[in-house]
Amino acid sequence: MTLRSTAIPLNIENVDTDQIIPARFLKATDKKGFGDNVFRDWRYNKDGKENSEFILNKPEYSGSILVAGNNFGCGSSREHAAWAIVGYGFKVVVSSFFADIFKGNALNNGLLPVQVSERFLSDLMQRIASNPQTVLEVDLQKQTISVVNSDLSEHFEIDAYKKTCMINGYDDIDYLINNKELIEAFEAQKIY
């Protein structure tokens, strides 16, 4: 599984899930439509007009990879944040650090969180800033992220089980239900 795409650099640290999708948009009872409001209060001014300064609104930047600052996805457990990022069209988020719950939510929605070193992230941000046409390649099988036609490349970690799930498109529910007998046996002999 390989993705080649240009990327959008969101050079801000500690992006919390309230910024990714503000609470007032959490009233829906399905998973659709959150992409329209991703980064809502950064994308739009108070008067509803697009904020031309915000990176997602700059026409030179596009692509299905979001490159973000350290500690991405901190705060609320709302999975709506992952739905919003996927809904907007991103398939990969790159950062030097992800908050736990967001990382899990991303993986459960086919959004690949790629954790890279601070150094790599900073190089990546600079390259994309100086050339928005920079193409990245993310290879899930080999667990590598690289800038195409350059020597900039890094290995990333992913839980082996989660990797298999992503590649084969099955989820934890399938696995857990197949282990129901084990779970019932555990319930019968609870020791606490």
Next chain:
Amino acid sequence: MSKRTLFDKVWDSHVVSTIENGPQILYIDKHLIHEVTSPQAFNELEDRGIPIFRPDQIVATADHNTPTLNQDQPVKDALSRKQLEQLSENCQKNNITLFELGHEYNGIVHVMAPELGVTQPGITMVCGDSHTSTHGAFGAIAFGIGTSQVAQVFASQCLLLTKPKSLRVNVNGKLQKGVLPKDVILYIISKLGTNSGTGYFCEYAGNVFEDMSMEGRMTVCNMSIEMGARGGMIAPDETTFEYVKGREFAPKGEAFEEKVAYWKTLPTDEGAVFDKEYHFNAEDIEPMVTYGTNPGMGIKISETIPVEDNPSFKKSLAYMNFEAGESLINKPINFVFIGSCTNSRIEDFRVAADFIKGKKKADNVTAWLVPGSKQVEAQIIEEGLKTVFDEAGFELRQPGCSACLAMNDDKIPQGEYCVSTSNRNFEGRQGQGSRTILASPLVAAATAVEGKIIDITKHLN
């Protein structure tokens, strides 16, 4: 046998099995749900034709999206109403206990469950809400999960997880007058930062936590997620047992005594080793306030905002309209919020009432007091605190998450500062363009009386 931590003991006793080179299947004893993060999980199971595995281990409440005025009337906002109706339908269809709006047990999920005795030492608890860490105050493993995981627990009463690393934060010594549990946790986060706990489960140890009430311990554990830790825990002791005893869902009589005997085996063994450990002196802690847009950006109320040359730091100060190097003392404040799963328990309102008694709210301030549950609300009235609040010009509202996340109508206006006892000062958290200053109920009450931030330490005998 090797020395084990409180966390090890509870975790290990809940492992159903381990996938080779992969996560473990962890059994979940109690699953709390609310209206915002559960509907998509119910839909998922229904679409896949999977039944709810253990409905009797689920407890539901409506809290995030509920009004705090006129709760006896139909909810005005159509989307909110639909979300609440969907929760009621889903619970009814699946035989899940629900304390809906108006029920005598209704309240914020992390206030309701402990006060009903649903929360107990040694158990595993989850909820689609990051502040589930609150319940760790009882020596439970409790953490927030996403909606996909809510569906997993619905389907199997289990989760697939990799065991987190262990972290211990020790605070010993004597707390100064006016320093509350909220100040202790804001101080810890200001020292460790917002991601120091990521990948870890945190245990709080030391005489400061041992001496705290359960309410105080809940305030501390509640904010563990604000330093990135999935959960926080405090060893169960007599204070814990005394709190749990006699509550609605707590074991009774002999069953309770048996549980207590087991709970006493849970504290961390002497000599157990943690992956990371920190020590702080209680004497160094003062009443705290935050000045930025994450909970790690906190200072002692008497200090000045630090000076840092970092774009994210500068962006944050620009949002707050504060200058590096300035003090927050005497900053005029027009909004005060006392509430949220961090500080909406009876003790928090007692502290506020104690300060407010005989004083008046400043004219420029709108002050909202939002109890964490119907039971807390009833107790506020019973103890005569409501009279104190009414006489001072504070508004006591009905229970719910309210202005902590501003999903309902309780929003702080654009550009306004709010001194808030909640847990997050993110941009726009309390309403678009609002500016949040996190503080204890005491600092919040004092701000409401003075109409500006004051150095509370100079006003205490």
